[in-house]
Amino acid sequence: MDARAIIAKVRDRQSPTTEELRWFANGLASGAVSDAQAGAFAMAALLNGLGEEGRIALTLGMRDSGDVLKWRMDGPVMDKHSTGGVGDCVSLILAPALAACGVFVPMISGRGLGHTGGTLDKMEAIPGVTAQISEAELRRIVAKVGCAVVGATGSIAPADKRLYAVRDVCAAVESVDLITASILSKKLAAGLEGLILDVKVGTGAFMKTPDEARALARSLVDTANGAACPTAAMITDMNEPLAPTLGNALEVATCLEVMGGDRLAAPRLFDLTVALGGRLLALAGGAEGEGEEKIRAAIESGAAMDRFAQMVFEMGGPPDMDKDWRTHLPDAPFVVPVPAPEAGMVSGWNGQALGLAVVGLGGGRQVETDKVDPAVGLSATIPLGREVQKGDPIAFVHARRDDDAARAVAEVQAAVSIGGADPDHPLVHERIDP
Template sequence: MSTTYDAIDLIRAKRDGGRLTAQQIHWLISAYTAGRVAEEQMSALAMAILLRGMDREEISQWTAAMIDSGERMDFSSLKHDDGTRRLTADKHSTGGVGDKITLPLAPLVASFGVPVPQLSGRGLGHTGGTLDKLESIPGWRAELSGTEILRQLDEVGAVICAAGAQLAPADKKLYALRDVTGTVESIPLIASSIMSKKIAEGTDSLVLDVKVGTGAFMKTPEDAAELARTMVALGTDASVKTTALITEMNTPLGRTAGNALEVQESLEVLAGGGPADVVHLTVELARHMLAAAGRPDADPEEHLANGRAMDTWRAMIRAQGGDPEAALPQPKHTHTVTAAVGGTITRMDALAVGIAAWRLGAGRARREDPVQAEAGVYMHVKPGDAVVAGAPLVTLHTQEEQRIPRALEALESAIDVDEEGGAFVAEPLIHATVTAEDL
């Protein structure tokens, strides 16, 4: 017979700086998921965790308890021709502006025979959602059954779809609570939220893209490093080979922020072109994923150049009901912002661009809000580029013209131009890599 605890005792223990035992944590998460621990009690505990923190063992047990609240996926039936297991690889980004990396990355890695089960989410606020982007493609569907996911992984190698409701249901409940109680910023709760879903998903290895900067959830290098180490530790403790890259998000990735706009840019990357920063990050993440799955010899750039990644993309889109040849939706209204003076672009604020895209209709304020496939921002220039007065800086896309003024407000002080045209030194795109050996 399992032990029953008093939620108030656990709240007091954490409030006073104590640590929770594995038994207490597993009871708590199970009771909360079942509705036996009240929302106000879990709110109080979440705030205590935010203020007092958790050690590695506590976070590991908290994550395990959230996984145990639902189902686990199992990809062990995926086999090579010789009967050996095919190791799966997955990637997760903590979210940024213009972060379309999953779209070219999943088919690129899968084109080498490494299955990629990419269970993704929708956008909220200024960061875009992978599923929202893909739904710009006519016919494409995000909701797949477990059987469909497994079949597509076996036949195509890559799947990008919505996570089922039975994966870590405790996280879904706690996530909504954190959003309204001022506890979203807690690194133990962020890390366990992300990793409970990724571990339950059943992948053998995971590469994390931890964004840092104005357009990221983590604003400082110190916070990003702490989150990266915490998530790598959680993956390692759960026997998932986990690596984290800490990457730049003061400037948007690529030249697009939106839904259909980002799909179009992803297609350019898959065709062997695309913006240098998007290509560089896609290739580096692919190298880590392939190495973790036993393919350190694979050269991702080769499959971008020879069309194999694009072939896998088309097969993946078709398998989910989409038409990879269909034209992407176009906006009814556009508005171009031009340079008031000439010089060198020295700053393009990622948060401001993300908010502008959101206000144009590319994102949502609440989970139930619809999004516009056509809405977003196209960036004609990026930091380091030279411009002349009157040259286009950004073009806004939307279905509703009345959205444009508020988007322009967001961009008012987002772009800096050095009229002297001095040399510009960019931040490195990848700041650091964290592995289990670094813990």
């Protein structure tokens, strides 16, 4: 095997063999492939693609570059992945709801990326919770509770960690083939028997157009099923925040309100959680309508809240998150309304700008070493289609300092569109089935 020959094939629009791509993935993990070769491969894949067989081979090679978990449970082992958005905290409700339905969910998640929030940062907004745990602890918690939302260990898909870092510095992040391999190598390494993908589209998503989202969703579904993991996807709307809150502790609070019985605290969040969970239970062999009813019942009965509280406690958090969660989550010292700049109907949100406003408050990372402030963010962001008068609050800024709050107020005002046609953004744009 020769890295240069494999790179040349991709450069010349030829197809490397399955064995060559698996060798290249192992070389990324072992160091046999240099940074220069990894960068050249990434750029060639971005420009020319790998084809479906090549994408599957690279994904499996990256999966097998480290540990691959195997489970012996008395129920299906399944998971969900979102491509990222703002106010997207589905995982915190869906994982315990699935556990309450008899599914085992070893949810390996990530941290905030760009303007989007990270599930691990949200979990660690709860005092005492540690999301980076050992494989032994992951197995213990999943067996006991049914779910655990954790970070990947260094032994999970190490080839992806190496290639991702190289892609980031050589302008090759946008390759659909490499995005697919990156996402799925980590998910498949968790030993899943089924996966539901939430591919976001709109102003708050990485994929801004339906065609971009559809291409990624199709690639993910075809590759995962080609790797023998039953998988489906939904293309869902991110032209406004999924929940009315953005920021780590604020989103956790919203999830707890929903699991505590107040679905109107975030109706779009509730509805999407039910839709994704129902589709996943259908992949496990159930009827889809029945699956949605089971997820809905798990949330409304309090069963999801019970599982969430158990998971938090097992991960080092307080023992009473199902009862006294308001006393545990951090608060920002400055809470400031954002006045509507004019009267009219709220017709649009620039979701990316909203996410960046939260990052600017300290709720995300501008460089890798930044420490995230869990208390800051936005709350009560007004939904699309709502009429407002000039000066009415369209959101509230939660800030550590008053000057940060003032800057964020201006950024949120710049991110809203008032006036124009009544927006028509269905929550689920399209389903992508195997």
